[in-house]
Amino acid sequence: MMRQWRATWIWAGERRVVNDHLLFRTDIQLDAVPQTAELAVAAESFCRVFINGREVLRTSSLSYPGQHYYETADVAAALKPGTNRIAILAWWIGVPSGASCPKDPGLRAEIVAGDGRPLAATDATWRVKVLDAWQGQHRRSHWLNLDLIEIVDFRRLPADFPTVEDLSGFDAAEVRGSHAVRYVRIEKRPFPKPAGGTLTGLPVLRAGTAADRGAGCERPAEAVTAEAIEDGGWTVGDTRDFTVPPTAPGRAATMILDLGGYEKGLPAFEATGAAGTMIDVSWYEYLQGADPTTAVSKVYTTDRFILSGRTDAIVPEEWKCGRHLQLTFRNVTAPLRIANLRWEQLHYPLRAKAVFDSSDATLKRIWQICLNGAAACMHDNIMDCPWRERRQWIGDAQRIALINHYAFGDRALVRGVLRQFVQLQDPSGRIFVCLPIYEEYPTQTMEWLRAVREYQQYTGDATLAAELIDNIEWVHRWFLRCRDDRGLLFIDAPQVMNWMDNPYGSVLTPSGTIRQNQFRTSFATMNLRYLLFLDDVAACLFEAGRDAAAHQAQRERCRVAELIAPNFLDRAAGLLRDCAVEDIAVTYSEMAHALAVLAEPAGLDVEAMWDRFEAHRRERPDTVIPASPFGRYQTFEALGKLGRTEAIVREILAGWGPMVAAGSDTTWEAFSGRGSRCHGWAGTPVVALMRHVFGLDPTTGGKARAENLAAVEWMTCEVTA
Secondary structure, eight states, rough: OOOOOOOOEETTTTTTTTTTTEEEEEEEESSSOOOOOEEEEEEEEEEEEEEEEEEEEEEEOOOTTTEEEEEEOGGGGGGGSSEEEEEEEEOOOOSSSBOOOOOEEEEEEEEEEEOEEEEEOSSTTTTEEEEEBOOOOOOOOTTTTBBBBEEEGGGSSTOSSOOOSSOOOOEEOOOOEEETTTTTTEOOOSOOBOOOOOOSSSEEEEEEEEEOGGGOSSHHHHHHHOOOOESSSSOOOTTTTTEEEOTTTTTEEEEEEEEEEEEEEEEEEEEEETTTTTEEEESSSSSSSSSSSOOOOOOOOOOEEEEEEEEEEEEOSEEEEEEEEEEESSSSOOOOOEEEEEEEEEEEOOOOOEEEEEEEEEHHHHHHHHHHHHHHTTTSSBOOOTTTTTEEEEEHHHHHHHHHHHHHHOHHHHHOOOOOOOOGGGGOOBOSETTTTTTBBBBHHHHHHHHHHHEEEEEEEHHHHHTTHHHHHHHHHHTTOBBOOOOBBOOOOOTTTOOOOSSSOOETTTTTTGGGGGSOOBBBBHHHHHHHHHHHHHHHHHHTTOOHHHHHHHHHHHHHHHHHHHHEEETTTTEEEESTTTTTOOOHHHHHHHHHHHHEEEOOOOOHHHHHHHHHHHHOOEEEOOOOOTTTHHHHHHHHHHHHHHHHHHHHHHHHHHHHTOOOOSSSSTTOSSSOOEEEEEEHHHHHHHOOOOOOOOTTTTEEEEETTTTTEEEEEEEEO
16 A cells, blocks of 8 residues: 655755755654654655664665655654654765666655654755765766765764754755656565674774875775885774874875675774864775775775764765775874774675585585675665676576575565566667666566566566566567567667677677677577577466467567577587677677577577587687676576586586685676676576576475585585475
8 A cells, every 4th residue: 555645755946966965854842752653764865864863764775767665664762752853864866876766856754653643744844954074976986887985074064963953054945746856656665674783893904004195086995095005003902992093294094804704784983083084994895915906996995084073973875895894094193083893784684595515615615605695786676796886787686586586585675676677668668777877788688577487486476477567568569679681689779788698708800809799780699598588478478368469479489499590500510600790700609509408499409509519619719708607597507408417516616616716705797706706696506506406496495415416426405495
């Protein structure tokens, strides 16, 4: 049932400033405190709610332009008889980021007693003040889709922030109609919030000083990277509470802490020091060499906090992630007291339903890092990776949702994510694969429907597919219009990446080697994956009673299946070339041949072709585009269909074993270690083992054992339904 809001959307007029922070204030009078008092709040982009100086809620859920989540909390414990001061710090990012899809700014909040009595609601009586303490305008990366670096000058905040008593410098808030903020649907957050414990007493890896480069760098991370740490110069005992001594002019003190594994959360502490003291907070997935560096990744994981001269509470607005935390102290002219240094963990609540054991220690560890990586990429969305993007990609969501079905069994987040993706469907029927930047991988769009089917298969909930059936038929009709002159599937549009796999393969053209996404043609991988998509379309339409459209999908499948061999088969090699253009040098991809096994196009002996591909890969690896951890999932599916369980185990050990050997506790984006060291979609060995090696169904549960596979003496798995 839709909530009947008493509150209205409010803001500071038509103000739309990037990285804007507004403080909203009101007071309410209570004769007595109710037993329960529900706070409901929606904010674009985020907000922190304080009652009588106590923070009671920090919103975090990702919303799309056509819909918005609101969050709730029982705040009765923060209320008192008499005057209650309510303060809401609203933050509008204003640019596409991993955590925000730009919409018009707005705040809507209300407090309702357990008996239904309204206690507070945003309206034109609220007061608002624009804050200028948050000064960061730089992106966290050279990538266009990442968040803003946080730079906060506490000297610019009111002394009694956030519960400011003197409202003389505030203006009246302005009511905004729901049409102004473009929220077609506002609904309660349908999945739980991440939570966790507190890490304290973090071990020190290094502590020393460095030549201070802070003044010469626009981004704090660039300064940290440029500073060579000289060990010694000061000591740290208990890292919960310690004092940083004054540093000589031109010097900075620094310390690197070990989080004990891959963590998501909020570093937090209280700092008491001279006004103008700077504290840079950095976090890393892994350390490169003797000193931390962001010079290679160009991902600037450092925020800056400038002290007021009072005691300032340092808590970043956005959660961080990684294995290491670095604190750099600049302009320390007087002893700087750090109190209650901690890491507030934020993990999406998951419970493992599958237990794995093996005689092979590496295989046991691979299982665990697969679960860790997938869990780390579930938060307020299902994301690409926690470190670099945090964007919700369709293909990534399918892989991680499938791991979830097999290993965790949480359905709420998966359902919410799959419903959100239809917000990316444009009037033509096309579904883009990612917000906040519209991009298109046609094969990833197909993975959305596969994820919808898998959700139904592994939860028994058919209502999602029924709710989305119009969107399914709509996107199918869009694909039907995408053809080249041979009748093959071809997407002729900007920002199209037709390839299926990462890292994106290169093709050799007469003008030289280029990345495939810079070249427009029909690719074998996309057309083969399209055959499987049409199978999913037909199944959904038949279940919905739309038989005519389902038969159309089946006819289309037969037609495209007949075109695969004539357009892609290199008859001399007996393999599928990647591009259907004759003047491009021939390459063969692992993805194409795995998908051929799964789709079985007309006129091809796919098992014999797979054997030829394996032989060719050994002899001419330079002509083969291998599958990444993302694409290797399809390889596992193909090997499973062929009954080659030993090959599955061998592939897992060869591909994921080096991650274990490197000491990683999460799965990587690339087998080489390039890019992110925590990519959840790389966790599909869990699915391959359970599905193909053990033959376990997570919906029914069971226990299985396998012996003598790829030099692994034994392995067992038990899953509860």
